[in-house]
Amino acid sequence: MSVSQNDIAKAAGVSQRAVSFALNGKPNVSQEKRDEILRVARKLGYRVNTSARAMRKQSTEAIGLLVQHFNVGDSFFMGINKTLQDAGYYTLIEQFTGVLQLDEKPARLVLENVVDGLIIINSDASLVELLHNKFANLINRTVWLESSHFADFGCIQRDEDGVCQQAVKRLAERGFRRLIYIEDIADLDVLPVPFDGSKPYTGGLHYSSHQRRESVQKYAQQIGIEVDAMDAHTRTTRDGIEQLQTLLNQQTQTKTAVVAYDYRMADWCFHQLAIKGLVCPKDYALMALDELRFYKQELHWQELTRLSFNRVKAGQMAAQMVLDMVCHDAQPKSVRIGGDWVQGKTLEQATD
Amino acid sequence: MSVSQNDIAKAAGVSQRAVSFALNGKPNVSQEKRDEILRVARKLGYRVNTSARAMRKQSTEAIGLLVQHFNVGDSFFMGINKTLQDAGYYTLIEQFTGVLQLDEKPARLVLENVVDGLIIINSDASLVELLHNKFANLINRTVWLESSHFADFGCIQRDEDGVCQQAVKRLAERGFRRLIYIEDIADLDVLPVPFDGSKPYTGGLHYSSHQRRESVQKYAQQIGIEVDAMDAHTRTTRDGIEQLQTLLNQQTQTKTAVVAYDYRMADWCFHQLAIKGLVCPKDYALMALDELRFYKQELHWQELTRLSFNRVKAGQMAAQMVLDMVCHDAQPKSVRIGGDWVQGKTLEQATD
DNA sequence: CTGTTAGCGCATTCAC
DNA sequence: GTGAATGCGCTAACAG
Numbered sequence: 001m002s003v004s005q006n007d008i009a010k011a012a013g014v015s016q017r018a019v020s021f022a023l024n025g026k027p028n029v030s031q032e033k034r035d036e037i038l039r040v041a042r043k044l045g046y047r048v049n050t051s052a053r054a055m056r057k058q059s060t061e062a063i064g065l066l067v068q069h070f071n072v073g074d075s076f077f078m079g080i081n082k083t084l085q086d087a088g089y090y091t092l093i094e095q096f097t098g099v100l101q102l103d104e105k106p107a108r109l110v111l112e113n114v115v116d117g118l119i120i121i122n123s124d125a126s127l128v129e130l131l132h133n134k135f136a137n138l139i140n141r142t143v144w145l146e147s148s149h150f151a152d153f154g155c156i157q158r159d160e161d162g163v164c165q166q167a168v169k170r171l172a173e174r175g176f177r178r179l180i181y182i183e184d185i186a187d188l189d190v191l192p193v194p195f196d197g198s199k200p201y202t203g204g205l206h207y208s209s210h211q212r213r214e215s216v217q218k219y220a221q222q223i224g225i226e227v228d229a230m231d232a233h234t235r236t237t238r239d240g241i242e243q244l245q246t247l248l249n250q251q252t253q254t255k256t257a258v259v260a261y262d263y264r265m266a267d268w269c270f271h272q273l274a275i276k277g278l279v280c281p282k283d284y285a286l287m288a289l290d291e292l293r294f295y296k297q298e299l300h301w302q303e304l305t306r307l308s309f310n311r312v313k314a315g316q317m318a319a320q321m322v323l324d325m326v327c328h329d330a331q332p333k334s335v336r337i338g339g340d341w342v343q344g345k346t347l348e349q350a351t352d
Numbered sequence: 353m354s355v356s357q358n359d360i361a362k363a364a365g366v367s368q369r370a371v372s373f374a375l376n377g378k379p380n381v382s383q384e385k386r387d388e389i390l391r392v393a394r395k396l397g398y399r400v401n402t403s404a405r406a407m408r409k410q411s412t413e414a415i416g417l418l419v420q421h422f423n424v425g426d427s428f429f430m431g432i433n434k435t436l437q438d439a440g441y442y443t444l445i446e447q448f449t450g451v452l453q454l455d456e457k458p459a460r461l462v463l464e465n466v467v468d469g470l471i472i473i474n475s476d477a478s479l480v481e482l483l484h485n486k487f488a489n490l491i492n493r494t495v496w497l498e499s500s501h502f503a504d505f506g507c508i509q510r511d512e513d514g515v516c517q518q519a520v521k522r523l524a525e526r527g528f529r530r531l532i533y534i535e536d537i538a539d540l541d542v543l544p545v546p547f548d549g550s551k552p553y554t555g556g557l558h559y560s561s562h563q564r565r566e567s568v569q570k571y572a573q574q575i576g577i578e579v580d581a582m583d584a585h586t587r588t589t590r591d592g593i594e595q596l597q598t599l600l601n602q603q604t605q606t607k608t609a610v611v612a613y614d615y616r617m618a619d620w621c622f623h624q625l626a627i628k629g630l631v632c633p634k635d636y637a638l639m640a641l642d643e644l645r646f647y648k649q650e651l652h653w654q655e656l657t658r659l660s661f662n663r664v665k666a667g668q669m670a671a672q673m674v675l676d677m678v679c680h681d682a683q684p685k686s687v688r689i690g691g692d693w694v695q696g697k698t699l700e701q702a703t704d
Numbered sequence: 705c706t707g708t709t710a711g712c713g714c715a716t717t718c719a720c
Numbered sequence: 721g722t723g724a725a726t727g728c729g730c731t732a733a734c735a736g
Contacts (some may be wrong), residue, residue, distance in 0.1 A: 002465060004729055015707045020731060028705060050466040051406035052729035055712050060403060070429045074422035081447045090466065093445045095433045113354060114402045114442065271653050274626040301623055356713055367723045372715060380721060404713035407728050
C-alpha cells in the first residue's frame with residue numbers, strides 16, 4: 001500500500017499536521033522538524049494522494065480539454081499543457097463528436113466535478129447553449145479556443161478577417177490584380193468512413209471556412225482586385241483540379257495568385273498541378289492563409305508563402321486565461337490573434 | 353455548493369447508503385425507493401464527486417498519457433481516448449521533453465497517485481529505467497506505445513522490420529531492381545528553436561530511424577536488389593535534393609524507386625524534385641514507408657504509394673491493454689503491428 | 705509554536 | 721431490506 005502522511009508522522013514521531021504543513025511548505029513548523037519530516041518522507045517514498053487533497057480542497061487542480069478532433073490540436077495542446085504544467089494543474093482531455101449530449105461519456109468531464117475549468121477547442125454553437133443552460137457555474141471558467149462562439153470574455157480566435165486583409169494587401173503590393181481563392185468545404189454527409197468505422201467529424205463546418213472566403217473577397221473588392229472563388233471538394237470528388245487549371249489558363253495579362261485556404265489546400269494545389277505539368281512559381285503564384293504546423297521548421301515546404309498562426313502561443317494564452325478565471329475569478333477579455341507573414345518562393349516578386 | 357448524496361438522502365427521506373446503492377445500481381434497495389432517489393437526484397442536479405469516489409475506491413479511474421511530443425500523437429489519441437471513454441476512464445495527458453526527471457512537472461502523473469495506469473508514447477530507454485527503479489508498482493500497469501522499449505508484455509510497436517520486408521517484396525514484384533532509400537535524421541543539437549522559444553525535442557532519435565534503413569537494406573540484399581541510402585537533413589541544411597537528383601540521374605537501365613522514410617519525406621522529395629523539373633511517376637517512382645495520417649482520406653495525396661500504419665487501431669489496442677492490466681491484473685503479450693499497402697500512382701506498374 | 709480534531713463525499717460493513 | 725457508523729488521506733480550524 002502507499003504511504004500516507006500518517007505513516008510519516010508516526011515514523012518521524014510528530015503529528016500529522018506537522019507533516020502536512022512541512023510538505024506544503026507552510027509556516028508554523030520548526031526548521032528541524034521540517035527537515036526531519038522531509039527526510040522521512042523521501043525515505044518512505046511518500047506521494048501525495050491527489051484525490052484526497054482534491055476532496056479536501058474542493059478543487060481538483062485539473063483543467064479539462066474538450067476537443068472535437070485531435071488532428072488540429074497538437075500545437076494547441078503543447079501550449080496549453082506546458083502552461084498548465086507550470087501552474088501545477090493537470091490536463092484532462094476528452095474528445096466528443098459533433099453535438100455533445102449530456103448523457104455521453106465526454107460530458108463526464110463537466111458532469112462529475114473533475115475539473116476546475118474548461119478549455120473547449122473548435123466547438124460549434126450547440127455546446128455554448130448546453131453549458132449556459134446546464135452548467136452556469138462552469139461558463140465563467142471556460143475558455144473557447146478557435147470556437148465559433150465569440151463573447152465578451154473567455155474567447156480566443158484567430159483574427160480571420162485581419163489575416164485575410166493582410167494577405168490581400170501584401171498581394172496587391174506585389175502587383176497581383178487577380179486572385180483565385182480555393183478552399184475545400186467537404187460535404188460532411190458523404191465523407192468516407194475512417195479506419196476504425198467510427199463516424200467522421202460532423203460538428204458542422206469550421207466558421208473560418210465561410211469567413212476567409214468572404215473576407216478575401218471583401219478586401220479585394222475594396223482595392224479593385226478580381227477574385228475567382230472555388231471549392232475543391234478534394235475529399236469527395238476528384239475534379240477540382242481541372243477547374244483550377246481552367247481558371248489559371250484564363251490568366252491573360254493580369255498577374256494572378258492562387259490563395260489557398262490553408263497549407264493543406266496549397267499542398268494539394270501544388271501536387272495536383274505538378275502532375276498536370278504546371279510548376280510553381282514558374283507557371284503560377286501560390287500562398288496559404290494558414291499554416292497548421294507545430295514547429296516552424298516542420299513545414300518542409302519552406303518555399304510556401306503563408307500566413308502562419310502561432311497556435312502554440314494561442315494555447316498558452318488559453319491556458320493562462322482559464323487559470324486567471326479559476327484562480328482569481330477574473331473575466332479576461334476575449335482576443336483575436338493575427339497571423340505572421342512568411343515570405344517564400346511560391347510568390348513572385350518577393351521583395352521583402 | 354454542489355449537491356451530495358447526503359442532500360439527496362435528506363430530501364428523499366432515506367439513508368445515504370440507500371442513495372449510494374441506488375445511484376450505483378446495486379441490489380438491496382427497494383424499487384420504489386430507488387425510483388424516488390433517482391428522481392430526487394435528477395431534480396437536485398446531483399453529480400458525483402470523482403475525488404471522493406476515487407479516494408474511497410483507492411482508484412482514480414484515470415489513465416495517464418505521457419508523450420514526448422504531440423505532433424505524431426493525434427491518431428493514437430483518438431483511439432486511446434475513445435476506448436478509455438467507453439470503459440469509463442478519464443484520460444490525463446502530460447508532455448515531457450527528452451529525458452524525464454523525477455523533479456519535473458510531468459512526473460507528477462506517476463508521482464501523485466493520480467492515475468491507475470499509464471500509456472507512454474514515443475519514449476526512449478531512460479524512462480524505462482526510471483519506472484523500473486522508482487515505480488515498480490506502476491511498471492506492470494504501463495503500456496509502451498511506439499517506444500524503443502520492447503519487453504515481453506505491455507509493448508506495442510509498429511512492425512518496422514515486417515513493413516520494410518513487405519515494401520521490398522512488392523517493389524521486387526513490380527520489377528524494381530534498385531532502390532534509393534531516403535530519410536531525414538536531423539542533427540538534434542542544431543535544430544532551430546520553435547516559435548515559443550522552448551527547447552525542441554531532444555529525447556534522441558526514434559528507433560525506427562535506424563530500423564527502417566537497416567531492414568530495407570537487409571531484405572533488398574537478400575533478393576539481390578541494389579540500395580543507395582541517403583539522409584536529407586532537410587531541417588538543418590538544404591542540399592539533400594541535389595544528392596537525390598544525382599542518384600536518380602545514375603539511373604541507367606535498372607528500374608529505380610525512391611523509398612521514403614515516411615509521408616513527409618516523400619512529400620519533400622516530390623516538392624523539391626518538382627521544382628527541379630522532375631515529375632513523378634514520369635521521371636521516377638516513389639513510395640513511403642509510413643503514412644502518419646489521421647483519417648485515410650485526409651492524405652490529399654492519394655497518388656502516393658505507401659505502407660499505412662493504423663495508429664487509431666494501435667491506440668485502441670494500447671488502451672485496451674492498459675485496461676486489462678488495471679482491471680484484471682493481466683500481463684498482455686506485447687505485439688508488433690503490420691502496415692497496410694496502399695497502391696497509388698507514384699509507383700509504376702501498379703498491377704493490384 | 706504544536707498537537708488534537710473535525711470533516712470533505714463516498715462505499716461498505718455491521719447491526720438491526 | 722434498511723439505517724447507523726466507519727474510514728479512505730488530507731487540510732485547516734481550533735485549542736493548548
